[in-house]
Every structure is written in C-alpha cells, then in structure tokens.
Amino acid sequence: MAIKANVEFQAETRKATGTGAARQTRREGKVPVAVYASGKPNLHLAVSAKELGQHYFKGGFMNKVVSLKVDGNDHFAIPRDIQLDPVSDKIEHADFLTVDETSVVKVLVPIHYNNADRALGIKRGGALNIVRHEVELFAPVTNIPSTIEIDITNLNIGDSIHIDSVELPEGVTPVIRGRDFTLASIAGRRKEEEEAAPTAAPSAGAVPASTAKAPAEGDAKAPAKPAAKK
Numbered sequence: 001m002a003i004k005a006n007v008e009f010q011a012e013t014r015k016a017t018g019t020g021a022a023r024q025t026r027r028e029g030k031v032p033v034a035v036y037a038s039g040k041p042n043l044h045l046a047v048s049a050k051e052l053g054q055h056y057f058k059g060g061f062m063n064k065v066v067s068l069k070v071d072g073n074d075h076f077a078i079p080r081d082i083q084l085d086p087v088s089d090k091i092e093h094a095d096f097l098t099v100d101e102t103s104v105v106k107v108l109v110p111i112h113y114n115n116a117d118r119a120l121g122i123k124r125g126g127a128l129n130i131v132r133h134e135v136e137l138f139a140p141v142t143n144i145p146s147t148i149e150i151d152i153t154n155l156n157i158g159d160s161i162h163i164d165s166v167e168l169p170e171g172v173t174p175v176i177r178g179r180d181f182t183l184a185s186i187a188g189r190r191k192e193e194e195e196a197a198p199t200a201a202p203s204a205g206a207v208p209a210s211t212a213k214a215p216a217e218g219d220a221k222a223p224a225k226p227a228a229k230k
Contacts, residue, residue: 002101003065003076003099003100003101003141003142004142005065005066005067005074005076005123005183006064006065006066007061007065007066007067007182007187008069008077009047009048009051009062009066009067009069010048010069011033011045011067011068011069011070011075012045012070013043013044013046013070014032014044014045014046015045016033016136016157017095021094022093022142024093024096024162025046026049028044028046028093029048029049029050030046030047030048030049030095031047031048031052031066031091031092031094032039032044032045032046033045033047033091033094033095033096034093034094034095034096035075035077035095035096035097035098036080036096036097036098037097037098038098039042040098042062042156043068043070043075043175044153045068045070045073045099047068048095049090049178050093050130051092052091053090056079056082057090059211060110060146060198062078062079062080062082062107063107063108063144063145063146064078064079064110064144065077065141065144065200066078066079066096068096075094075098075102076098076099076100077096077097077098077099077111078096078097078099078105078141079094079095079096080095080096080097081094081095081220082094082095083101087157091207096150099141099188099220100141101141103140103141104138104139104140104141104171105138105139106135106136106137106138107134107137107138107139107144108134108135108136108137109134109135109137109139109144109145109146109147109148110133110134110147110148111132111133111134111147111148111183112147112148112149113149113150113152113184114129114149114150114151114152115151115152115153116128118151119154119155119186119215120153120154120155120156120157121146121156121157121159121186121193122153122186124156124157124188125157125188126156126157126186126188126191126228127185127186127187127188128152128184128185128186128187129136129185129186129187130183130184131181131182131183131184131185132182132183132184133149135148135163135174136170136173136174136175136176136185137168137172137173138173138174139169139171139172140171140172143169143170143171143172145146145168145169145172148168149168150183150184150204151224152184152186155184155185155186156186157186157188157189158185158186159185159186159187160182160183160184160186161183161185162180162182163176163180163181163183164190165214166183183229186194194226213214
C-alpha cells in the first residue's frame with residue numbers, strides 16, 4: 001500500500017542552524033523543523049507557524065503522516081516532538097521522523113467508550129471506571145488508527161474490558177506484550193448482593209422508643225421526688 005499523507009506543509013530549507021538562526025526563523029512567522037532519517041542526513045526545514053499550530057492544536061496530530069514539500073519533493077514523516085513556549089504556548093520547534101510505506105511506528109491512540117448511557121451496568125446504578133483513556137500501539141504507517149472505539153452497551157456491574165478483547169486494525173498491536181491489561185470496568189454492587197447483605201442487629205442495651213416504659217413510683221432507678229415546700 002502506497003503511503004498517503006494526512007497533512008501537507010510547504011517547507012523550505014534552513015540555510016543556517018543554531019539558536020540565533022532559530023530565533024530569526026520564528027520572527028519570520030515560521031517554525032524551525034528537524035527531520036531525522038535513519039542512515040541519511042537530517043533535514044533542517046522551516047514551515048508556517050500558523051499552519052502547523054492549526055493542525056497541532058486540533059488534536060491527534062502526533063499520529064498523522066505528514067508530507068513536507070521541499071522544492072516540489074515530498075518528504076513523508078511523522079511528528080515525534082513539539083516544543084511549546086511555556087508562557088505563550090506558541091510552537092517553538094518541531095521534530096519529525098521520516099517514514100516510508102514499510103515503516104511501523106509507535107503511537108499513543110485515544111480510546112472512546114461508546115454507548116455509556118445504554119450500558120447495562122450503568123442503568124443498574126454502576127459507574128464507568130476508566131483505567132486508560134489512551135493506549136500505546138505499534139502500527140504500520142499506512143494504517144494508523146485515529147481512535148480506538150469500544151462499545152460498552154453489554155458491560156454489566158463487575159465486568160471489565162481488557163486489551164485482548166479489543167479488535168485492533170490489521171497489523172496494529174499493543175506495545176505492552178504478554179499482559180492482558182484492563183482498559184475500563186463497571187464498578188458498583190449488584191442488586192442481588194445488596195439484598196443478600198446482612199442487616200446490623202440492634203445492640204443489647206438498645207430499646208425501641210415505642211416500647212420504653214416510664215419507671216414505676218418507688219423504683220430504685222426512678223428519680224426522687226422533690227421535697228414539699230413548707
């Protein structure tokens with residue numbers, strides 16, 4: 001399968017590198033970009049800060065294949081690191097890794113738990129306990145999932161979803177191997193468990209208010225009557 005870019009940027013080669021050159025690039029409204037390639041020289045490019053920011057802040061950008069067009073040539077890559085200014089949150093620098101149609105990359109993919117309002121366990125008073133909001137996966141660069149969709153309609157109180165029960169796209173595997181880790185569960189008590197729970201017995205000294213009797217006159221425990229005034 002031929003590689004296809006999700007995002008395209010017009011890029012230009014940076015003639016100079018270093019702190020001073022990077023500052024000048026940012027003053028021109030661009031972001032310094034480093035593109036790393038195994039066994040090949042690294043590329044030092046600049047792309048529009050506005051365009052890069054628009055795609056990055058939409059979310060999911062780190063899992064997308066990007067085409068960096070330089071002098072009409074496509075350089076396919078995947079984002080690996082985006083550095084932000086700690087005060088303004090503007091993108092200051094970006095690192096990319098070159099890929100081709102045979103590449104397998106590590107990605108962090110968000111999980112969507114669907115139909116929570118119809119889940120059996122939640123209808124019965126349980127609560128959805130999300131253990132993982134995203135999962136780290138190895139994926140072919142031609143088949144990177146944007147999200148993992150999980151239907152929890154049939155999940156009852158006490159049930160859990162584990163990674164091995166999730167159908168992943170072809171060629172996609174969890175980074176964590178040999179452990180069927182939990183993604184989410186429905187927490188709560190089943191109705192039959194609540195009905196079977198023993199009720200606490202009253203303490204030995206407790207006397208229901210409706211059966212309590214006033215002490216008889218002359219009883220040793222009765223309070224003494226006040227002496228008559230002379």
